[in-house]
Amino acid sequence: MKPRFLLGVYPAEHLQSLLVVSGQVIRALGGRATALYVAPEVPKRYFSLLNIPAGPGGETISNMFGVEWVAEKVFQRVSRVLDEYGVEVETKYIVGDPAREIVQEIESGGYDFAAVGTSGGTGLQRSILGSVSGKVAEYSSAPVLVVKKETQLRRLLACTDGSKLAACAVKLGAYLARSMNAELTVLSVARSEELAGIAEKNVEEGAEIAREQGASVRTLVKVGKVRDTILEASRSQDLLLLGSRGLSKLQRLLMGHVSLAVVAHADTNVFVVKSCPQL
Numbered sequence: 001m002k003p004r005f006l007l008g009v010y011p012a013e014h015l016q017s018l019l020v021v022s023g024q025v026i027r028a029l030g031g032r033a034t035a036l037y038v039a040p041e042v043p044k045r046y047f048s049l050l051n052i053p054a055g056p057g058g059e060t061i062s063n064m065f066g067v068e069w070v071a072e073k074v075f076q077r078v079s080r081v082l083d084e085y086g087v088e089v090e091t092k093y094i095v096g097d098p099a100r101e102i103v104q105e106i107e108s109g110g111y112d113f114a115a116v117g118t119s120g121g122t123g124l125q126r127s128i129l130g131s132v133s134g135k136v137a138e139y140s141s142a143p144v145l146v147v148k149k150e151t152q153l154r155r156l157l158a159c160t161d162g163s164k165l166a167a168c169a170v171k172l173g174a175y176l177a178r179s180m181n182a183e184l185t186v187l188s189v190a191r192s193e194e195l196a197g198i199a200e201k202n203v204e205e206g207a208e209i210a211r212e213q214g215a216s217v218r219t220l221v222k223v224g225k226v227r228d229t230i231l232e233a234s235r236s237q238d239l240l241l242l243g244s245r246g247l248s249k250l251q252r253l254l255m256g257h258v259s260l261a262v263v264a265h266a267d268t269n270v271f272v273v274k275s276c277p278q279l
Helices: 015-029 044-050 061-065 067-083 098-109 132-139 164-180 193-212 226-234 249-255 258-265
Strands: 004-009 032-039 089-095 113-117 144-147 155-159 183-190 218-223 239-243 269-273
Touching: 004 015, 004 067, 004 098, 015 032, 015 067, 015 113, 015 144, 015 164, 032 067, 032 098, 067 089, 098 113, 098 132, 113 132, 132 144, 132 258, 155 164, 155 226, 164 183, 164 193, 164 239, 164 269, 183 193, 183 226, 193 218, 218 226, 226 239, 226 258, 239 258, 258 269
Parallel strands: 004 032, 004 113, 032 089, 113 144, 155 183, 155 239, 183 218, 239 269
Antiparallel strands: 144 269
């Protein structure tokens, strides 16, 4: 059965990047897609303005440029770009809070993967995980591809700490690397020189997983702060893959959450593996 992707689409500049990058991934996985456009609810104070007759036939602004009109334009672009990658796509739209509705659709629809775009940003914008992409990456139970930039996926970096979800991220990266004929690097970060031996063991186990998928792989061990080291290593990569343990709110408050911090601050595309996909 083809894996199912949910794409959270929106009429913004980053839509093209989302479609180009996710199109490559979906094609490599032999999947199919559903594009979901969630139109934000319009505050009630604007209702009267939207219903003022503005067209030659008495059409209102809401009639001419409402949700259906915007959705149609978005879906035309979605279909045109994904068709270039041979990806089957269905479309649907609803009105509501984008992050909440996307996460609910992932859960209720039983999707295998999700993909969302982000316009990036700098400074305070990047330090606050209040964006749609950040919330989806945090609360989705399915792996989430967060698209930051439009690029051909030629260099993939999979991070491992020896955990089960990290192994799943490596396996997914290897599968994609083999299908795309891309380079794959497996990285493990040791917090101190004393722990470098554990990191070496982690990357060797990751490399073995990658080879089992038929991918060629190189290994990399670095010592330093985990988040900062991953971010530095990912700058030269087209796609970063890492597992996420889904920490509780209290754990995030006390010790932070590496994967979510990486999503917020990375310059490249990030695949957050929240569960082990069937490949």
